[in-house]
Amino acid sequence: MAVILKLDRVTKQFGGLTAVNDLSLEVRQGSIHALIGPNGSGKTTTTNLIQGVFPVTGGRVLFRDQDITGKPTFEIARQGMARTFQNIKLYNTMTAIENVMVGGHQLAPMGLVSSLLQIRRSRSEERMLEEKANRMLEYVGLASIGGELVKNLPYGKKKVLEVARALMTDPALLLLDEPAAGLNPSERGFFIDLLRRINADGKTLFLIEHNMDVVMNISDMLTVINFGRKIAEGTATEIQNNPDVIKAYLGERYKVKR
Ligand SMILES: Nc1ncnc2c1ncn2[C@@H]1O[C@H](COP(=O)(O)OP(=O)(O)O)[C@@H](O)[C@H]1O
Ligand SMILES: [Mg+2]
Numbered sequence: 001m002a003v004i005l006k007l008d009r010v011t012k013q014f015g016g017l018t019a020v021n022d023l024s025l026e027v028r029q030g031s032i033h034a035l036i037g038p039n040g041s042g043k044t045t046t047t048n049l050i051q052g053v054f055p056v057t058g059g060r061v062l063f064r065d066q067d068i069t070g071k072p073t074f075e076i077a078r079q080g081m082a083r084t085f086q087n088i089k090l091y092n093t094m095t096a097i098e099n100v101m102v103g104g105h106q107l108a109p110m111g112l113v114s115s116l117l118q119i120r121r122s123r124s125e126e127r128m129l130e131e132k133a134n135r136m137l138e139y140v141g142l143a144s145i146g147g148e149l150v151k152n153l154p155y156g157k158k159k160v161l162e163v164a165r166a167l168m169t170d171p172a173l174l175l176l177d178e179p180a181a182g183l184n185p186s187e188r189g190f191f192i193d194l195l196r197r198i199n200a201d202g203k204t205l206f207l208i209e210h211n212m213d214v215v216m217n218i219s220d221m222l223t224v225i226n227f228g229r230k231i232a233e234g235t236a237t238e239i240q241n242n243p244d245v246i247k248a249y250l251g252e253r254y255k256v257k258r
Helices: 043-050 073-078 096-105 112-118 123-139 155-167 185-200 212-218 236-240 243-250
Strands: 003-014 017-028 032-036 058-063 081-084 173-177 204-208 221-226 229-234
Touching: 003 043, 003 204, 017 032, 017 043, 017 058, 017 204, 017 221, 017 229, 032 043, 032 212, 043 058, 043 173, 043 204, 073 081, 081 155, 096 123, 096 155, 123 155, 155 173, 155 185, 185 204, 185 212, 212 236, 221 236, 221 243, 229 236, 229 243, 236 243
Parallel strands: 032 204, 032 221, 081 173, 173 204
Antiparallel strands: 003 017, 003 058, 221 229
C-alpha cells in the first residue's frame, strides 16, 4: 500500500524543550493510524507540525509525495488534509450548519471568520456550500440539529460536528486530536462507528487518542511516543504486549492475557 504521509526525522524545539525528537513515521493510504503516548509527549505538537501550524526545527514532512515542510496550513489543506482539534474550535454563537459551512471556506488563505464574513460569495455558491454542509451533517448523523446554535449543543454533538466541518474539504487524510475525549460510552461507540465509516469511504485517518478501547479497536497501526521520541510501532496486539510501552504508558492492565 502506498504511503500518504511521511515524517522524516522531524524535530521541534520550544526554547530549551524538545517537544518532538527525531520522529519518523509512515502513514499508509487507507489506514487508521494512531499516535499514542502520555500527556505532554508531543502528540498535538506533531499534528501541528504536519499541518504547518508552526515550523519544524528539523526534518521533513511529505504528504502525497510532496514535501510540505514549511508550507502554510491553507495550502496543505488544499492538498487534501483536514483536522479536528483537541480543544473544540467551533463558533458558539453560530448555528451548527454555519459552522460546517466554515469548513468549506477553510481553503481560503485567510482566517476562518474573516473568510466567512468578508468574502461575498454569489448566492449560488453559498447555496452549494449549504447543500454540501447539509449532506455532511446527514453523514455524521446530525441532520436534525443544523439550525441550532452551537452553544446549546451537548459536548458529544460538538465533537461530531467538528468532524462534519473537517469533511467539507473532502480530505484524503483526516487528523483527529483526541476526538473521543470526554465522550460517554454510548457516544464513544457511535464515534468509533463513524470513524470506521469515514475510513471505509476512502479516507485515511491519523488519530491521537487516549481511550485505549477506541485506539485498540480501530487502529491498523500504532506509533507510540514518549518525550517526543518514538518508542514503539506496530499493530494493536504488538503494542499491547510491548514491554517498553507497558512501562511508559499502558500499564500492566492492558497486557493481553494468554
Ligand atoms: N506552543 C508551544 N510553546 C511551548 N511549548 C509547547 C507548545 N506546545 C506544546 N508545548 C510543549 O511541548 C510538549 C508537548 O506538548 P503536546 O504536543 O501538547 O503534548 P501531547 O499532545 O502529547 O499531550 C509539552 O511539554 C508542552 O508543554
Ligand atoms: Mg495533545
